[in-house]
Amino acid sequence: MLHFSKTVLMNRLTHLQIVQPEEADLHRLLSAGRVVATEYDKQGFLTKLDRNLPLELQYKYGNLSKGECKPGYAEAKMTSIYPKFSKPAPMFLDPNFKRLSKISGYPPPFGVRTQEKIIDYILQATKRYSLDSELDSISCKKCIIIGNGGILFNKSLGSQIDQYDVVVRLNEAPVVGFEKDVGSKTTMRITYPEGAIQRPERYEKSSLFVLSAFKPMDFRWLRHMVFNEKPRRMEGFWKSVARAVPRDPEDMRILNPYFIQEAAFKFIGLPHNSGLMGRGNIPTLGTVAITMALHNCDEVAVAGFGYDMNTPYAPLHYYERLRMSAIRESWTHNISKEKEFLRKLVKGGVIQDLTHGI
Template identity: 35%
Template sequence: MPCSTWYSQKTAPIILNFSRNPNVFLTLEGDWRYTPNIVSYNLPYGIKGNEELVRQILAQTKSNMPERIDGLVCKRCVVVGNGNTLRNSLLGEVINKYDIVIRLNNAPVRGYEQDVGNKTTLRFFYPESAIEDLSGENEPDILFVLVPFKTADLLWLKELVYNKRGTRSGFWRSPPIIKKLDISKLRILNPFYFYQAMTELLQKANVIKKTAPYATTGLLAVTVALNYCDEVHLAGFGYPLNQKTGLIHYFDNLNMNLMSCYLLFPSSSPSFEPLAPSLVDVKYI
């Protein structure tokens, strides 16, 4: 079938002022010069003050997208949220048909295949949301993409990469001790997407100059997909905001009472994945 790209084939992008950057991961070669915010802003919008730390990590890991993904003529992607809307959805078979399946944080797959599928291409996470046993919930070819919110996240990753005892300070919840780690599967998300999500998609141009809530892992994943993919579909996003006892996730019994102080982007814990803004031709399945 023809590739029905969400991006305008005419003279302007569908989303006003949106400029695509397909460099998903931080690399040692070139990216920093061509994406000024990376060295101009602090985390999570850039890596100012953490350049050497990032270099030490990248010297031991990889930063490329596998050719089996990058070489696709049409990249059809689905971002799978963690919302309870997936429970009993029977979308598993549909999700598995996408070229690229992006999952979030520590959302389980095993035992939920009928509703969420079992294919995973990229899993976005931060230390507090990491999975302890990486082999239990993921396929061998998956890439684990760290979303660095703070310097402690990079220090944690460095200690993992260099097989040292992991730090436990600077986190809102103690990160798990990772088992069966293959560092060749680790990547660091390009901070460009954090910057873009807040200044272009959400139109908060001055947000990086003030104290403000962060975009969630889910919104960042959607932002990456809009940059890298030709077709972008979403599944499992949204909260039952009008139901105090409505369930939040498809995999547990946490309910909306825990979110009485609901914000679009909760600053205390990025583990909740609220509804992303409607993004023109982005489709919900």
């Protein structure tokens, strides 16, 4: 392995006029005696990515049996391609959420500012702020995020999906009738009001209901769901929303909005817009869920991700007949930039894509 003095390496980086990781990260890597790669993109990711493990990770994971969970693997791989990654970020908000400085200065969707009182009120009722005790006790967690893409159809991945410790589903994507392809296990369902299942009988009997709030009224809606109240006013939503969620308060959670913020501004590089929701600066819920998993899981896989606009007659979702051609340019999302980010994760071996759609 080559080693350079700090002065020589800094000179070479300056001469190449490249985008560098933050100064503190560079000093940390230099002091550890590691060679710093010579090229980073605007977000701070290595421009030359491959699935091969760095030497130190080969030593750490090389002796594990095939299929055995690799402790800290997602964090280690993410850090190897993105030195600015910092893992500590709780999955859900708890009564001490105001200590989280990264979200205190932003209103929804990137933070909690202006919503502190209603969040306190909700959390007093839900009482629980993590996964269940059985999952919390697992020292190495394998997680999978199930997207809703038509690419899942007829792949027969159900039994493989059910082997993961944590299975995350999004919005109203059904399970019953599609178990062969998408599995039957659901640990949590992350959604927002407009995406939530509206027919109570379609909810799984045992899973966490997790709100990802994109606007202030989403918290008001969740308050009604937690206290089993019928919402009096439904203005402000862009389509109809559920009037009830058949879950006890103890089974409801609020996703940490930091994952929306980090995915948008750090990982994808969407417009900051003074920290407010604006045109093309909101990541999709799937990417938010993946970001959450990078912070809280040891291994991360995905399935059902990836829209191929070159196949307009392919099914858009695995559970309906809508075609890919139905997709229109989104006001809130930037699908092309988001896909670029997800491809970095796959190419760098940070996540595994079971359906190869990314």
